[in-house]
Amino acid sequence: MNNKPQKRKSSGADVFHASLTTPPEAEQSRQFETLQDEQVRFLYSSLPVSIIISAMLVVILVVILVVIQAPVITSALLFGWSTLIGSILLGRAFLYIDWKRSASVAVRSDAHRWLIWFRIGVLSTAIAWGIGGVFLTPSDDLGHKVYVSFILAGLSAGAAASLAIDRISYIGFLCSVLIPQIIFLANQGDRISLSMSIMDTLFLLFLLANAHKFNLQLKENFYLRQKAIENELQLHQMLEGSPIAAYTTDAVSNQVLFANSSYISLIDSTPKEVIGLVPGSYYADTDIYKKIMGTLRKGESITNELIELRSAGDKAWCKWVLASYFPLKYQNKPAILGWLYDITDRKLMEDKIAHMAYHDKLTGLPNRTLFMDRLKQTITDAERENNVPVLMFLDLDRFKPVNDRHGHHIGDLLLKAVADRIRGCLRKSDSVARVGGDEFIILLPSVKTKENGLDIAEKIRQSLSLPFEIAGLSLHISSSIGVAFYREYTKDEQELIKEADIAMYHVKDNGGNSVKAYRKAMQTEREDASTEECLSS
Missing domain, CATH: 3.30.70.270 (Reverse transcriptase/Diguanylate cyclase domain)
Incomplete structure (x- = not known):
């Protein structure tokens, strides 16, 4: 029987195996690198939507400036700003395409490089918007000030959610977009502009606080997922190395999701055949199996139940086990852990002794x-x-x-x-x-x-x-x-x-x-x- 370990994703098995041999300092570094993998995947996955929204806001702003503020805003300034931000968005689009093409072959050491390039793109976009918020806002047009402030506020709110997983990205973007607008409005000298500056400041602080909270939640969820994966892999290794037959089944379909080599040997099966089968097909008394499943679905455990197993195929055999069953979570779904101790030899000896006695x-x-x-x-x-x-x-x-x-x-x-x-x-x-x-x-x-x-x-x-x-x-x-x-x-x-x-x-x-x-x-x-x-x- 081939008991070679199967290949696992780096976010699962590598995490667990590394944790067995690495000291605390190396463990922290390993978790940081793994978090960077998660950050890069999350940030780049949301990048196309961010580029499209930014491009739409640029077009809307330019159209309004051309139609309404043409006498005030010079065409050279408008063209220069449009070219600048358009070039940045185009560069970020090419960056996304390059990441998408390289994602399937990228190794963990590349995560930091991709994150740096993403941050550069975010900061460049934010600076361009910050410049636009100052130089494309006529100082004597209150309505246009309010309009530009709304555009920047909406852009910042969306960015705070999409960039929350990376603190440097969301702080850099929010500050680069809103602080120039806040300073510009504060220097206008009128009460309305000063009030708008204060409101923008409070809004900036609100977005930073929310983004920070969201950032902590995302990291906590990530570490919880990592812990669950590590626990699952640790359970796998413990069960696989156990001489006692063990398996996990889906709590709904009752199909085997994982089985160790001892269980495969117990039911005379193969690693390929065992996945997906229903353990009840090997129970000599199917009513007992139904009763056990009914108890487990109530959230209760069962220990040391004497079960007779019989072959489900052409090769006839009969075995006796002491079985224990426990409800648990496996792959984030309700599952059942079966723990079967083979007592066939002992049972046959007891039967023989009992037969001899009577x-x-x-x-x-x-x-x-x-x-x-x-x-x-x-x-x-x-x-x-x-x-x-x-x-x-x-x-x-x-x-x-x-x-x-x-x-x-x-x-x-x-x-x-x-x-x-x-x-x-x-x-x-x-x-x-x-x-x-x-x-x-x-x-x-x-x-x-x-x-x-x-x-x-x-x-x-x-x-x-x-x-x-x-x-x-x-x-x-x-x-x-x-x-x-x-x-x-x-x-x-x-x-x-x-x-x-x-x-x-x-x-x-x-x-x-x-x-x-x-x-x-x-x-x-x-x-x-x-x-x-x-x-x-």
């Missing part, structure tokens, strides 16, 4: 402990649903001679084969357990009639009476089966087992290889036989 090691059948749990549950269900459970006690006939003659290995193989034949005669709802060397106990949760229960017992007896072909040997055994019916004589589980056991020994005492249902007389006969044995001994 199953016979040789035959794989339930042992007495598990069988008793099932018997209790069956009796509980029988009381609720009025069923008739059946219990059978089965003991093999002639097993000991086979085991003694051919050895324990053959005896073990024979017991396995017996277990398989018994299972083959039962329904899915029935249970069989090995409770002794060659003793088995069978539970039928419900039968319609006693005859049905006896028929199944007879089916088992006939099956076990057929020869067993094991290791080249043809082995012949038989079985003695005692049958007890719930409610016929007792409702107690231990008494039910005792009844089946007594019926089985009754068969044994009468030659074996038969099926008998328990009768009360069998218990009396068994007790009498035990008494006679004691007296004779």
Whole structure:
């Protein structure tokens, strides 16, 4: 699997990797350079609009001066100023074209140079407007003074917003445009001009204060974006280096946005295939996945949830994980972090241990402990649903001679084969357990009639009476089966087992290889036989 890191933008990965190795002084320098990149992009992106607006204001001012103030303003002065500012705007237009062409290949070290040229263009434009505000304003025409002041004020207000990201640019532009006009009006000697000068001064201070505030906001937003990118990259590196499978998904579409190599390996996928898939497609129980997503959409976290994963493709596999999920922001959008700890080996070992605790090691059948749990549950269900459970006690006939003659290995193989034949005669709802060397106990949760229960017992007896072909040997055994019916004589589980056991020994005492249902007389006969044995001994 190819785990080589993918290329990242300089504003993201380079920022993070540099922060790992650089001292505080170098870190400040690196952030300053990165901010310059942002400043250059922002300033040059808004440059075409600024040039167009300035050009339109120049045309409007010149037209009004030609039409209204032709006797006062000389054509040479008007032409000279128009040529000056027109040349500056044209130069800035060429500067923008050059930046646009070079932006795709520009390196960070060029940012400072582009910023200097932009500032030169801004200051040149501002000086030209400042000159126009003084020399193109007739001193004896109050209306034209007000008109020029409005044009410069509007121009300055727009520039304060578009240049706010660079303090040198907005201070240089505002002061160069408005201060000459303020001084010019203050020197006119009349009250109205002095009032206009004061108003322009206050307006200048207002624009500088607003631009400063906007500048701080833009820088703060920039640093917050940088911090978010660094945090995201740091999360990426932490997750990618983690042995625990992890991924992030879109909170709306549930599609994977990022996955580390451990998760890709966990679901047996590839880096290309994993992006865009929905993790729920690997959940064995899709209802659990829906429940988890519902909880996460409420803003809540989930920890240590046992999840079974299954393959979604042709290659079949099953794995178990302890999963934790956390809502978060990823790429400025609501997302979910999934953290999956693979416990497949541990789960299989626990299942194996649990199986060994409740199953016979040789035959794989339930042992007495598990069988008793099932018997209790069956009796509980029988009381609720009025069923008739059946219990059978089965003991093999002639097993000991086979085991003694051919050895324990053959005896073990024979017991396995017996277990398989018994299972083959039962329904899915029935249970069989090995409770002794060659003793088995069978539970039928419900039968319609006693005859049905006896028929199944007879089916088992006939099956076990057929020869067993094991290791080249043809082995012949038989079985003695005692049958007890719930409610016929007792409702107690231990008494039910005792009844089946007594019926089985009754068969044994009468030659074996038969099926008998328990009768009360069998218990009396068994007790009498035990008494006679004691007296004779």
